[in-house]
Amino acid sequence: MTSSEPKAKKSGGGGSEAAEDGDWSWALVGALFVSTSLVFGLMRSLGVFFVEFVQYFEASAQAISWISSTGLAAQQFFSPLGAALCNAYDTRVVVMTGGVLAALGFILASQATCLVHLYLTMGLTSGFGWGLVFTPMVATVVANVTRRRTLALGLGFSSIGIVSFVFNPLFQFLVETYGWRGALLILGGLSLNIVACGALIRPKPRSKAPEKVDSEKSSSSSSLLRRLSSYLELPLLLERPYLTYTAAVTLLNVGYFVPYFHLVAHSRQVGFSEYEAAFVMSAAGASDILGRVASGWFSDLGHFRLIHLLSLWTALAGLFIMLLPISSLSGSYSMLVVISLLYGFCSGALTSLVFAVVPMIVGVERVMGAIGLLQLIESGAGLLGTPLSGLLKDVTGTYTASFLVAGGFVVLGTLAMTTLPHYFSCSDPPAPRRRSHRDKDKSLHLELEQINCAPPDPSHGGGQ
Amino acid sequence: MHPNAAMLAMLLLGNLAVPFASAQNAGFVKSPMSETKLTGDTFELYCDVVGNPTPEIQWWYAEINRADSFKQLWDGARKRRVSINTAYGTNGVSVLGITRLTLEDSGTYECRASNDPRRNDRRQNPAITWIRAQATISVLQKPKIDASDQIILSADTSGKPVTLQCNLTTAHTPHKESFWMKNGREITNTRTDQMNTSHRIIKPRADVSGEYMCVFTFDMAPNANATIEVKAKPDITGHKRSENKNEGENATMYCKSVGYPHPTWTWRKVDGTSYMEIDNSTGRFFIYNRDNYTELYILNLDIETDPGIYECNATNVIGNTAETTILRVRSHLAPLWPFLGVLAEIIILVVIIVVYEKRKRPDDIIIEDDEPVAPMKTNSTNNHKDKNIRQRNTK
Numbered sequence: 001m002t003s004s005e006p007k008a009k010k011s012g013g014g015g016s017e018a019a020e021d022g023d024w025s026w027a028l029v030g031a032l033f034v035s036t037s038l039v040f041g042l043m044r045s046l047g048v049f050f051v052e053f054v055q056y057f058e059a060s061a062q063a064i065s066w067i068s069s070t071g072l073a074a075q076q077f078f079s080p081l082g083a084a085l086c087n088a089y090d091t092r093v094v095v096m097t098g099g100v101l102a103a104l105g106f107i108l109a110s111q112a113t114c115l116v117h118l119y120l121t122m123g124l125t126s127g128f129g130w131g132l133v134f135t136p137m138v139a140t141v142v143a144n145v146t147r148r149r150t151l152a153l154g155l156g157f158s159s160i161g162i163v164s165f166v167f168n169p170l171f172q173f174l175v176e177t178y179g180w181r182g183a184l185l186i187l188g189g190l191s192l193n194i195v196a197c198g199a200l201i202r203p204k205p206r207s208k209a210p211e212k213v214d215s216e217k218s219s220s221s222s223s224l225l226r227r228l229s230s231y232l233e234l235p236l237l238l239e240r241p242y243l244t245y246t247a248a249v250t251l252l253n254v255g256y257f258v259p260y261f262h263l264v265a266h267s268r269q270v271g272f273s274e275y276e277a278a279f280v281m282s283a284a285g286a287s288d289i290l291g292r293v294a295s296g297w298f299s300d301l302g303h304f305r306l307i308h309l310l311s312l313w314t315a316l317a318g319l320f321i322m323l324l325p326i327s328s329l330s331g332s333y334s335m336l337v338v339i340s341l342l343y344g345f346c347s348g349a350l351t352s353l354v355f356a357v358v359p360m361i362v363g364v365e366r367v368m369g370a371i372g373l374l375q376l377i378e379s380g381a382g383l384l385g386t387p388l389s390g391l392l393k394d395v396t397g398t399y400t401a402s403f404l405v406a407g408g409f410v411v412l413g414t415l416a417m418t419t420l421p422h423y424f425s426c427s428d429p430p431a432p433r434r435r436s437h438r439d440k441d442k443s444l445h446l447e448l449e450q451i452n453c454a455p456p457d458p459s460h461g462g463g464q
Numbered sequence: 465m466h467p468n469a470a471m472l473a474m475l476l477l478g479n480l481a482v483p484f485a486s487a488q489n490a491g492f493v494k495s496p497m498s499e500t501k502l503t504g505d506t507f508e509l510y511c512d513v514v515g516n517p518t519p520e521i522q523w524w525y526a527e528i529n530r531a532d533s534f535k536q537l538w539d540g541a542r543k544r545r546v547s548i549n550t551a552y553g554t555n556g557v558s559v560l561g562i563t564r565l566t567l568e569d570s571g572t573y574e575c576r577a578s579n580d581p582r583r584n585d586r587r588q589n590p591a592i593t594w595i596r597a598q599a600t601i602s603v604l605q606k607p608k609i610d611a612s613d614q615i616i617l618s619a620d621t622s623g624k625p626v627t628l629q630c631n632l633t634t635a636h637t638p639h640k641e642s643f644w645m646k647n648g649r650e651i652t653n654t655r656t657d658q659m660n661t662s663h664r665i666i667k668p669r670a671d672v673s674g675e676y677m678c679v680f681t682f683d684m685a686p687n688a689n690a691t692i693e694v695k696a697k698p699d700i701t702g703h704k705r706s707e708n709k710n711e712g713e714n715a716t717m718y719c720k721s722v723g724y725p726h727p728t729w730t731w732r733k734v735d736g737t738s739y740m741e742i743d744n745s746t747g748r749f750f751i752y753n754r755d756n757y758t759e760l761y762i763l764n765l766d767i768e769t770d771p772g773i774y775e776c777n778a779t780n781v782i783g784n785t786a787e788t789t790i791l792r793v794r795s796h797l798a799p800l801w802p803f804l805g806v807l808a809e810i811i812i813l814v815v816i817i818v819v820y821e822k823r824k825r826p827d828d829i830i831i832e833d834d835e836p837v838a839p840m841k842t843n844s845t846n847n848h849k850d851k852n853i854r855q856r857n858t859k
Contacts (some may be wrong), residue, residue: 176708182799189806196813204820 024202025145025152031197032141032156035095037163037290038194039075039102039130042187043068044160045167052180057115064115076207076379082132083139083372084231088118091368093137098132099194101125105189110181114229122184126191133194135375137369138355140201153298154352155458161289161348201450215433233362233369241361242370244420246377249354251413253316253381255406258389259284259321261341266399267336270328283337284344291348299353306360310353311417317346318410361420385409470666479636490515490577493555495597500685501565502606507600509560511575519579521550521558528600534574542569570603604685607635611678611690616782617668618697628692629662630678637685645677645689647724671698692724697783698723703776706790715762717789719776722756722824727778729758733786734773742774 050064057064085094105126112118138153145152174183231237236242263284267277299309320343327335355371355394362370389402494512501507511518524534537560539548551556556577562569579699580593617626632639642661644654654663665672673696678690702720709715721727731751733740742749742760750761758776771793777786 176706177794178799178802179708179710184792184803185799186806189803191808192807192810193813196810196817199814199817342500 022201027200028141028144029152029155031200032137032152033159035099035133035137035194035197036156037159037167038191039134040160041163041167042191043071043130043362044164045171047183048168048171048175049180052175053115053118053123056180059115067118070119070123071127073379073383074124075130076168076375076382078128078131079375080232080369080372082135083233084148084228085132086139086368087231087233088227090203090391091140092198093132095136095198095201096195098129099135099192099198101129101132102194103129103188103453105129106191107462108183110184110188129191129194133198135199135372136201136368138369142355142359142367142371143364148296150299150306150352150356151293151296153356154292154294156259157351158292158348161292164285181346209368231369233366233373236366236370236373239362243422244416245357245361246374248413248416248420249374250378250381251409252350252354253378254385254388255318255321255409256347256403256411256420257382257385259324259340259347260408261386262399262402263324263340266325266403267328270336271331272333272336276333279335284340286358287341287344288348288351291345292352294345295349296352298357304322306353306357307417307420307423310350310357311414313346313350313353314410314417315414317350318341318407318414320346321408321410322404322407324407325398325403328398405442487579488514490576490579490595492577492595492597492763494559496573496575498600499785500602500604502604502686502688503565503567504606505686506561506563507565507601507744509573509575511558511577512558513556513575513577513595514554515556515577515579517579518552519556519577520552520583521556521814522556522576522594523548523560524574526569527573527732531847536810537573544630547610565603567605570601572598572600574598590834600796605636607636607639607680607682607688609678609680609688609690610756610813611692614693614695617621617670617673617694618782623667623700625695626665626672627662628665628669628676628678628694629660630680630690630692632659632680632688635659635680635682637682637806640681640683642678642680645679647674653729665694668694668696670696671701673722673724693724693726695780695782696723698727698778698780698785699783699788700776700778703787706792708792708794709765709769710794711765711796713765715765715770716759717762717774717791718757719778719787720757721778721785723778723780723782725780726755727780727784729753730777731758731760731859732775733778734775739775745821755796762791767795 050061053059053064053067055060082094082098099212102125105121105124105128108123108125109118110348112121141152141156142149171183171187174186177183177185264277264281266287267280268274272280295309296315301304320339323339324336324343327339358370358374359367385406389406390401392405393399394403397399485780490513493514494510496509496511499507509523511521511523512694513521523537525537526532526534533774537546537548540546542562545563548558548564549561550556558575560573560575561700575597576590576594577596578594580588582588583593585592585593610629610633612627612629615626615628630642630646632642639657639659641655641657641658642659644661644663654661661678663676663678673694676692676694677689678692679687681687698721700719702718704717707715707717709786719729729751731742733742748763748766750763751758752761756846758778760774760776762770771791773788773790775786775788777784
């Protein structure tokens with residue numbers, strides 16, 4: 001009974017999933033690893049270039065930092081578009097196009113003669129490309145890997161931390177040897193590896209395409225709009241579970257990045273040296289990687305519901321964020337390091353789970369659009385969180401208030417998560433499907449298979 | 465009287481009167497000022513006189529309390545220690561200077577000026593024809609300061625504390641206080657009223673070297689000082705380890721040093737183990753030297769001849785040090801090769817993946833049930849029931 005439990009749970013919301021996570025699924029995970037590192041890992045390691053840009057263009061650091069802000073914003077803004085395009089056309093083509101665009105952005109940037117060029121190329125074009133890459137890749141892995149979904153996501157996202165150890169010295173070397181223009185050109189070439197990752201996605205069978213269109217009236221604008229909204233999965237915005245989850249993740253994002261930006265400055269302000277502060281950050285980063293993989297592996301063992309684990313990690317992360325300034329109040333360096341390690345672990349752990357929970361809520365086939373919209377909505381939180389924490393620091397003079405507020409937002413997100421339907425049941429509820437009477441049949445079958453420690457329900461038939 | 469004769473008389477009188485009317489008596493614009501000096505010092509007295517015609521200036525000297533016996537001074541007097549420089553323009557300006565003062569130089573110095581045409585007539589009383597301005601110069605015995613010798617900091621004395629000492633042995637007036645100066649600037653917290661003062665340098669490094677002076681101040685006399693030089697080998701504190709520039713750009717290499725005396729700088733190009741002087745036949749090399757700083761500036765880098773290791777060398781009496789900078793010139797086409805390499809790698813990967821896929825499962829493109837991502841948005845038909853069963857079985 002228990003051995004089939006995880007399978008039943010995992011496939012509870014799913015449609016036609018592969019029975020075993022075969023080699024191809026793990027090849028997909030490798031593709032996710034590489035593409036995530038080339039999107040977010042790259043974004044995080046651009047600091048080397050910014051030093052060169054400040055000198056070459058004689059601009060302020062703030063003007064230069066707009067480049068990466070534009071890139072990140074473009075990636076998140078175009079995520080729903082990427083999801084819609086995948087729904088409408090072939091995921092493989094979309095990801096490969098995204099890779100080409102991202103690479104094109106960097107190649108054009110190598111010829112930039114003024115700052116605006118950089119905003120348009122490294123920011124907008126590459127960001128657009130990244131938007132077409134990230135959401136489709138994540139959604140593909142989520143949909144294709146069933147048994148070890150969270151581990152796959154954890155492994156994929158751990159690339160960001162691991163690769164930053166490699167990229168920083170590598171970019172420094174490239175800039176020194178080839179100049180920043182040459183280095184950007186080479187980075188453009190490296191970004192083309194995303195195309196190879198996209199090639200690993202199985203092309204969509206062409207026979208599927210006509211099924212998406214409900215009616216034959218393809219020329220009228222109302223059906224066009226309907227098609228558009230179905231590609232973008234806009235009806236999701238009307239569903240309460242999805243909205244709740246999105247709100248929770250948004251609240252989480254307000255506070256999630258604050259330690260990343262302010263931990264070093266806070267450590268220095270409390271009185272530790274530069275090296276000690278940098279070490280705290282590195283320690284948090286290392287435990288972050290560990291947390292992603294460990295949480296992924298643990299979640300897939302199936303002992304707990306994913307949503308419960310996610311709320312656990314977010315609650316703990318929020319708690320540790322709030323404890324960070326308090327631990328350094330006593331002036332003890334080891335306390336600060338310990339709390340940072342714990343925070344790093346929890347924040348990494350929750351990252352693996354955030355996307356793995358989505359199919360539970362919206363169903364596997366809507367995962368693409370769901371993640372796209374989620375990315376877009378949570379991007380607003382990031383824009384709010386960091387300036388707010390900076391403002392609090394300016395007003396109060398220390399980072400204590402910023403950290404407390406950030407941790408508070410994270411805990412609020414956890415509380416929002418508890419309002420999800422069926423939160424307090426022991427097993428996952430049946431994932432919603434698109435309303436069609438075929439699906440009603442299916443869900444009946446699935447409900448019959450649910451192992452139950454859920455409250456007795458006549459339709460369940462008392463479990464197996 | 466005949467009107468013509470009256471006019472003639474007036475004319476004659478007028479002519480006689482004209483010299484007296486336009487003649488202006490001599491007057492001092494600037495008079496010499498009294499001073500107190502120490503033996504061995506130098507002093508200068510200034511005298512500036514107006515008058516028409518321009519007055520003549522003389523310098524006279526009388527010992528203290530011997531105001532009746534003034535003697536004239538001339539340029540080169542007192543064994544050439546006296547110098548008098550006079551210039552006659554619209555004004556008369558004269559400067560009296562006496563070097564290597566002795567105690568006997570004390571006395572009253574007088575600047576005399578006159579433009580009276582009868583001034584050198586013996587029958588005239590000089591007191592009437594000459595105007596005079598006096599200044600009293602007192603020469604005090606210079607206090608003897610016993611100062612430590614110059615110190616040379618070297619590698620083996622580094623780390624051991626160094627003490628500079630000054631001892632005021634003879635002073636003829638009570639002294640007020642003493643302090644230390646380094647390179648012309650007062651060192652804080654060194655003021656004391658001891659006659660014996662010392663300055664301790666706990667950790668001598670190269671930047672400690674310089675010109676140190678202990679200064680004793682007096683109530684009624686000018687300051688006395690003694691100089692102690694602390695010399696060290698120059699130490700190069702700042703230089704670029706490497707300079708990477710593109711072809712055609714300009715490169716700047718610099719070296720900063722600390723140490724006294726200030727070094728002389730030379731730049732050389734290092735070729736393996738041998739040194740080469742920098743060949744400036746192309747006129748693109750510029751060197752700019754200042755006390756503790758030097759810069760080598762190369763215009764319009766040439767990828768063939770310019771790359772290499774450049775060495776800046778700082779030399780002073782004590783010793784020399786050198787540091788090297790590597791200059792690398794990047795060609796514009798250099799990054800193309802790695803880029804094309806990466807491009808080739810990606811094309812090969814994509815081809816491999818697509819070919820592998822086509823070979824392994826050529827019919828998968830049509831079979832539907834291996835495609836998990838495809839959303840099934842249609843109304844169900846009976847065709848799908850088979851699939852449901854199949855899926856259930858594979859769970």
